[in-house]
Structures are given as C-alpha cells and as structure tokens.
Amino acid sequence: MIEGLRHYCCVVAAAAAALAAISGAALAQTYPTRNITLVLPFAAGSGTDTTTRLISKELGVALGVGMVIDNRAGANGSIAASYVARSAPDGYTLFVTTNTTHSANPYLLKNMSYDPLKDFTPIARTGDLPFMLVIHPDIPANSVAELIALAKKEPGKYSYASGSSSAIVSGATFARLAGIDLLHVPYKSSPPALTDVIAGRVSMMFIDVPTGLPHVNAKALKALAVTTKRKSALLPELPTMDETVKGFDITSWQGYLGPANMPKDIVTKLNAEIRKVVERPDIKSQLAERGMEAFSGTPEEFEAFLKEQLVLWEKLITAAGIEKQ
Known part of the structure; x- marks a missing residue:
C-alpha cells in the first residue's frame, strides 16, 4: 500500500511538473499581450534614460507591444529597485539599471530594502557607459x-558633484589616489548635479558620457579624462585617469533584470530580442553616438557578471574610504 502511495505521488509530481512546463511554454508563446513597463533608477535625461529609450523603442517593435518608461529616481536607485523587486514576476515590469543599484549600493547604504541577487532575475546585459571627468571651463x-596641482595649492577649495554611485566612488577614489582635499556635493540624480557644475556652483563631476558629452561639445564643460583604464573607443582623444592617477579604473555597466522567479521561457524570449536589438549595427552606432559601448550575452553570463561586480565594487568602495550612509 505504501509503495502504491509512493508511486501515486511520483506520478502526480511528474504530471504537475509537465503541466508547469507546458504552461510556461504556452505563456512564453503568448507573451507579451500588453505594454511592458521599464523602471529606471535615474531621472529623465540621464545616460541610462537616453540609451534605454532607443533600445526600448526597437524592443517594443520586436515584441509587438508598447514600452512604458517609468523614471523612479531617488535613494541612490533604491526606490526603483525595491519597486521592481516587489512586482509580479510576469515579465511586464522590468528593471533597466546599472552598477549603482546592483554593485555599489550594498556597500554604500546602511539599510538595503532589496537584495541585488536574490530579489531579481538577470535577463541581459546591454553594454557599458564610460564615465569622464568634467570641470567648469573657468577652472584654469x-x-x-594641472587640476591636481590646483587642488593641492588650495586644499578644500574645489568640490565634486555626484548623482550616481559611479560618480560618488570616482570622486572619492580620485581624491584618495591623488592626495587632494575635495568637497563632496551629492545630488538625487546626474542632470541636476550637472546643472550646478555648468553654473559654476560645483567645480567638477564624474559623469557618464551620454549625459555629459553634449555639454562638452557645447563648451559648457571641459572634459579631462575617461575613468576606464583603457582609452574609450567613443572618446579616443581623451586620456585615461590612470595615465596620471595610477590604479584608477572605474566602469559603469547597464542591463535588464526582472523580479525574482520569472518564468525561464519569458526570460529566454526577452534575452533573445534584447540581444537582436543591441547587436544590430545601426543600433550600436546610435548608442555609440550617445556614449554607450553596446554588447550583450546570455542571462547566465549576466548573472555571473553581477556576482563578480559585487566583489569588485566592495574593493573599490573600501579602498576609497567611503562609509555607509
């Protein structure tokens, strides 16, 4: 009798698994049937916002639905991250984010309202957003x-703005490695921070290329260097920070995630369509014009990358001497 019961349970379990697989496959075949919301942790006009609008337009065409951009800036991206983490894992609420929420926040914030690994499903990485150091044009x-020499001559006179974790860590790393005293002025997001640098209220800022480049081209800001250890193909004329400040190497990444426990078939479908868009030569070119080095990969590769970045950013933030807020 016991053996019969065991056999019955095994049959029921197998049937349930088969039904779940069939349901998941059927869901993926019909998905999506309505608009998809892309939640962003930064304000409109930020680098992530600019590049996401381009990618999402093509992604919406491929999927046959509208893509709604929902900018939820604040708390260093935590507001947006928490919202997505608590959303239904049905593929209709996705998170387009960067190292701010998923690499740096665990080591910048005392109170975390989400887990960057357990609360999310990695879908696809979409590329890197190089940062550059810009200063007000009146600074000689x-x-x-030359900037380091000025800062050493007048300690405490110069300040740096930040609107993201990359900007926070870059500024603190610069001050530490160069041995200079800089005042940190934090902002909710990059656009208002950049406005104050352009106005001369703050001396400098580490800013993503898509957001800062138009102002550099308009001569409203001076660009001095990129933050990556290797020269950027997007800005080959700019030197690297490492050429003057040895050991300086900071890169911002971008990617798509969903809430935890998303159906694998939907993740696979989204990943395939995102990769098709990102790998199109015309889209790559347009993203490059916006300052983004576009590329992608599998969900598994993205998940492994996220784990590696958590280790890297812990080292960066610890070395910079930044205390949790």
Missing part, C-alpha cells in the same frame, strides 16, 4: 595633472 586646468 586643461589636464588631470
């Missing part, structure tokens, strides 16, 4: 070395 420096 045309290189990183």
